[in-house]
Amino acid sequence: MRIALAALTFSLTPVCLPAQDEAPIHAEVGEVTDVALGVLSPGEERALTFLLSNSTGEDFQSGNISTTCGCTRPRADVVFIPAGGTEEFDVTFRAPDEPMTRISMVWFSPVDAPGDRWGIRLTAEIRAGLMADPPEVRLGSVAVGGSEELTRTVTLTNHTGREIEITSASATPECFRVDPAPEVIPAGGSAAITVRFSPLLQAGPVIGELAVATNSPERPHLRIPLHAEIAGRITVEPDRVWFGFVRLGETRTVTLTLRGAENAFAVTEAALDAPGITATPATAEGGLARVRVDLDTGAAGVGIIDRDLILHTNDPIETVVRVDVLGMVSQ
The missing domain is CATH 2.60.40.10 (Immunoglobulins)
Known part of the structure; x- marks a missing residue:
């Protein structure tokens, strides 16, 4: 029923x-x-x-x-x-x-x-015994070679009924730094850790980590991702070398144009460790620099192309520019 x-x-x-x-x-x-x-x-x-x-x-x-x-x-x-x-x-x-x-x-x-x-x-x-806010830190963007320093604060909150000791707090790589951290977080309380970022001489994203060690049995190791962006003085067009999908026996050429933010400059060296791919700097004209990148599929062979092209310049601040080199060679 x-x-x-x-x-x-x-x-x-x-x-x-x-x-x-x-x-x-x-x-x-x-x-x-x-x-x-x-x-x-x-x-x-x-x-x-x-x-x-x-x-x-x-x-x-x-x-x-x-x-x-x-x-x-x-x-x-x-x-x-x-x-x-x-x-x-x-x-x-x-x-x-x-x-x-x-x-x-x-x-x-x-x-x-x-x-x-x-x-x-x-x-x-x-809630863990110790929680970070924010759980992932994005410090923003800063100009390459500049003197500006990016700063963000991470708040650690103790959700337990006992105090938690911070035994160490450090950040990697070295361009990230941590101010001296508090030694104790009281029960139910919070403490702030300041993270600083100083720009490098190479543009691009920088990924790091803030590591905090404590005596908390619930969460003795707290790892917080760090992100920062270094804006370059030199722009590259296109922003990567893309050979596309190429058949074995064919060739491809991509020309990069580099523009400086202030002064005229030149590419002094193009370093690329990739069989069948060559990069040749051209004469700078009118504040522009060009690099010709050639692909010989016969020498490169079949497979995925995923390499870094390192361009050395005579710019007084941005001495190195990195460019992705991508493509696929098939039979």
Whole structure:
């Protein structure tokens, strides 16, 4: 016999959760009931016992109980609640290993009407013992060879009930620097670490890392990606050498045009370690410099081309310019 869904009402009382008041949490069939688990640490488990009450005059037999997250484990696959009776239902929630907001559904539906499901939504905020804000630092852009220094602050927040000691804080590569870090972050408090970036003499993106070591058992090593961009004085058109898709036996030529931001300059050397590919600087004219890049597929052979062309210039600041050399040689 099919049970009419509209006649079923369940009241759920989380036995192990601190209750805000004495009234039970009710779940109406066809609706979603929210249960907030609060802030949990990675790997922390929360065992919940619900008291399911069947206030109808008919027995309730569920189909397979399902969840949307492997972090939620019901005690049983099905549940039976006699008419007018109650049944305890246990769920264990295990917080994921990474900081996040996790929402997990526990779905119930009658065995003879699997599409008429309703459920309980468990929501938890996963916070490590120590968290960084922002989790990834982008310091911005600075001119090559300039004296400007980029600075950003990373805030470390201690979500535990005890103080955390910072044993070391360093950044790599050397163009990133870290100001002396605080030695202790109080329980529930925060501390700031300042990261600085000084431009190199070569334009392009720079990727680094801020490494923080602590005595926190939950997160003893905190690694924060660092990003900065060095804007060049010299522009290259096109911005890369792209030979395209070339058949064996064919040749290709790409000419690069370099423009200086202020003074006229010349390319003094073109270094490229790639069989079958040669780069030849041309005479500078009108403040422009040109480099001819030739591909001989017979010498290069079949395969993917992915090389770096290093151009040395007599510019007083930007002495090196790097250009990608890309392509594909096929039979």
